[in-house]
Amino acid sequence: MFNTVYVEKEVKHSPRTEKVLxxxxxxxxxxxxxxxxxxxxxxxxxxxxxxxxxxILAEKKEHFVLIAPEKCKLGVLESxxxxxxxxxxxxxxxxxxxxxxxxxxxxxxxxxxxxxxxxSEIVQQSCNPTYFFSxxxxxxxxxxxxxGFAEAFIPFFESLPNTTLELRTKSANIQTxxxxxxxxxxxxxxxxxxxxxxxNFEKKTATLAQRIKVINQMLALGWRVGIRFEPxxxxxxxxxxxxxxxxSLIQKIDFSRLEDINLGTLHYPKEMYKKxxxxxxxxxxxxxxxTLDNCGEMRYFQNIDSAMKDLAYSKLAKVISPTKIFIV
Amino acid sequence: MxxxxxxxxxIEALPIIQRFNLKPLPLLNRFRVYAEDEYVLIISGTGKxxxxxxxxxxxxxxxxxxxxxxxxxxxxxxxxxxxxxxxxHKIKDNETNHSFxxxxxxxSKIKQKRLVTSSQxxxxxxxxxxxxxxxxxxxxxxxxxxxxxxxxxxxxxxxSDNLDQTKLDKSKMQKILENSLQEIEAYLFxxxxxxxxxxxxxxxxxQLIQNLFSKIxxxxxxQNEFKNHVWDILVQKEITLKEFMQKIDLIxxxxxNQKELGVKVKKFVQNYRDELF
Numbered sequence: 005m006f007n008t009v010y011v012e013k014e015v016k017h018s019p020r021t022e023k024v025l026x027x028x029x030x031x032x033x034x035x036x037x038x039x040x041x042x043x044x045x046x047x048x049x050x051x052x053x054x055x056x057x058x059x060i061l062a063e064k065k066e067h068f069v070l071i072a073p074e075k076c077k078l079g080v081l082e083s084x085x086x087x088x089x090x091x092x093x094x095x096x097x098x099x100x101x102x103x104x105x106x107x108x109x110x111x112x113x114x115x116x117x118x119x120x121x122x123x124s125e126i127v128q129q130s131c132n133p134t135y136f137f138s139x140x141x142x143x144x145x146x147x148x149x150x151x152g153f154a155e156a157f158i159p160f161f162e163s164l165p166n167t168t169l170e171l172r173t174k175s176a177n178i179q180t181x182x183x184x185x186x187x188x189x190x191x192x193x194x195x196x197x198x199x200x201x202x203x204n205f206e207k208k209t210a211t212l213a214q215r216i217k218v219i220n221q222m223l224a225l226g227w228r229v230g231i232r233f234e235p236x237x238x239x240x241x242x243x244x245x246x247x248x249x250x251x252s253l254i255q256k257i258d259f260s261r262l263e264d265i266n267l268g269t270l271h272y273p274k275e276m277y278k279k280x281x282x283x284x285x286x287x288x289x290x291x292x293x294x295t296l297d298n299c300g301e302m303r304y305f306q307n308i309d310s311a312m313k314d315l316a317y318s319k320l321a322k323v324i325s326p327t328k329i330f331i332v
Numbered sequence: 333m334x335x336x337x338x339x340x341x342x343i344e345a346l347p348i349i350q351r352f353n354l355k356p357l358p359l360l361n362r363f364r365v366y367a368e369d370e371y372v373l374i375i376s377g378t379g380k381x382x383x384x385x386x387x388x389x390x391x392x393x394x395x396x397x398x399x400x401x402x403x404x405x406x407x408x409x410x411x412x413x414x415x416x417x418x419x420x421h422k423i424k425d426n427e428t429n430h431s432f433x434x435x436x437x438x439x440s441k442i443k444q445k446r447l448v449t450s451s452q453x454x455x456x457x458x459x460x461x462x463x464x465x466x467x468x469x470x471x472x473x474x475x476x477x478x479x480x481x482x483x484x485x486x487x488x489x490x491x492s493d494n495l496d497q498t499k500l501d502k503s504k505m506q507k508i509l510e511n512s513l514q515e516i517e518a519y520l521f522x523x524x525x526x527x528x529x530x531x532x533x534x535x536x537x538x539q540l541i542q543n544l545f546s547k548i549x550x551x552x553x554x555q556n557e558f559k560n561h562v563w564d565i566l567v568q569k570e571i572t573l574k575e576f577m578q579k580i581d582l583i584x585x586x587x588x589n590q591k592e593l594g595v596k597v598k599k600f601v602q603n604y605r606d607e608l609f
Contacts, residue, residue, distance in 0.1 A: 008421070008436070008444075010433075031444070032421055032444045034421055034422050034433065034446075035422075036431070036433070037431070041431070041433070042433050045482070047477065047480075047481045047482060048435060048481065048482055048483070049435075049437075049481055049483055052437050052483060052527065053435070053437065053483075055437070055527075056437045056439075238609070281560070281563075282532070285531060285532050285563065285567070286567055287567070288567060288568060291563065291564040291567040291568055292564075292568075292609070293606075293608075293609035305606070305609065308609060
């Protein structure tokens, strides 16, 4: 899976690291002082690195948990996010992580226990319900067989009161989940896109059919499941593509059993968009109908943006309570 | 694609010079340079400072986007067999303790190793297993990274001794390097086949645009916006810049002043792009 693994000196002999090195048996194990000396340096080629993925094992020192951006919240006032991984083994053409990081390699933070400590403190100090997103800087389940992330964090969240963990993914990796008793404090959130989009722009992700299959499987087991229709992408025949997609999906998934859904179109902060244009200049998605909006973000032309969201809402509001639909 | 070799000594350079039939060029400052077709080779002399200067000079002279630079030469090793070839994935400078990490993206059969660069000869009792030792690597890399992305900087080393100070005669050294050539050539072959990513406008396209800018008045911001919009059109419509410029040439036929032409061209491109969607 990873021929080359960089490992920070400090975590090299931690039990979690030793276990994963034993599992991966990398041909090249390169000791580093800090993950930043490989991951943060300028003048790396994100696109080429994506084709020869390497893993960086590191220890997170600070900023374990961050406040979630306002627009990403799903109706819970106190929302946070944390990242045990930076980057993702999948290769989505529109992925904003390309504009976020200098490197296409994966950083995996080994010190889960510090995350537990920080999350516990936040939950205990809060009088309100709290919500923790885990899939903003990575895919929560894509590397589960290596990271054991869900296996460690789901039981941990079960021990906390009045809180929810969201695992967001484009994978179909549920093997670990099937071994865990159905939790009350975890939402599994699948990002769904039409077949045309998945096949053309979401390399290495699970197919739409695979994702639908595991959604139904987990719903049947009583898990809390959400669906994220974000981002919706502009392609020349988007109306037809998305109409067919929603029509077919409504027949395959019982939306009334879902925890919630959100929907939103592709958009980027201005500077990130500039960086993406350089990284993937020939992308039809990135050279699409973008314009600078009033908040300094690059979004689709107003008429297109509204029309895409309206289409999604009109289809979905028929099968799920509007109070469970969040528009980004 | 251009490939530049930086070798400390003539004896290290000779197999490359002979294999690729490189011809001598005039001295670059005090450095001997050889070249032929896509290959360039510079002989830096021994030590970190000379290597850094030679690397910087040759890269300044030959800078193109599609360029790789290789530090090729001998190294010492406590236990690796003499003549074995290594691709370096970590370099530690013995004096500063700084480490550098070449970004190896190519699939190659050459074994990857760590290199320690030291200003002084490293002797057996000061060395560690599994490490290679040279006198230039860290400086070569530190210099090259000012010019190139990390994955375009390579260090290929051939073990010449086991740090026991035995002096190899020249013919034996040359034989060792000649034997390593097959692996080096396989690496170069993979390098040439490696993917180069498409970039924004090519040099010729940029000239075409600059030629247009000389005929119309646009502010720098407007020029950047114009280029972005034209790029969107080319990608979305899958046409060449030359084809699209023919449409702009029609506007230029109007006998307006530069400012009026600028307004017309800008509006035309903006509308053309917006109407694509």
